[in-house]
Amino acid sequence: MTRTFIALEMDANIQRHLNGFIQQVAPVLPTLRWVDPQGIHLTLAFLGELDDERLASASAAAQKASQLCTPFSYSLTQPGIFGSPRQPRVLWMGIEEVSGSLKRLHRLLQQELEQSDFETETRPFSPHLTLARGKAPLNATEQATLQKILAQKNPNAILAGPYPVKHIHVMKSELSRSGATYTCLQKYPLQYK
Known part of the structure; x- marks a missing residue:
């Protein structure tokens, strides 16, 4: 079984900018x-644990x-948050x-997955890059700091772009105590003519 998702991977340039933001804020x-x-x-679609046959179907989609x-x-x-400012x-x-x-790529992927009998997300697509996760409430100082970060216009660490997208990736996710490890299983070029 392979824990699978379909995504756009980030290039080294965007990783550098996001790392700068993380280093400032962490x-x-x-x-x-x-x-x-x-x-x-x-992430365009999270598919969960797939056997080899279902993985092949996801790759084809x-x-x-x-x-x-x-x-x-x-x-x-x-930057933004999911959850409350007290406990994002x-x-x-x-x-x-x-x-x-x-959004077109996401919609096309959802249609192809549905035709292969995959369950797809019903919530509206909200493209974002996850930077951090929270489990515990923030203290008052952290809450105030978070509000300042969210209110900033164009934080210095992210003034860059645009970033090109030329491929879609079928990814494997392996969970461990130190976090998730991601491996690209398939890479398909965007090539509509």
């Missing part, structure tokens, strides 16, 4: 568990979706992609 929000910038990706979408670029926007579940960096290609 010391003032120590309660949060920060992700390794090398593992940051934009990713390949078909990739053939229906052209390469595109996106930019980073502002996730601190994330937002994504802006003005052409609509990212």
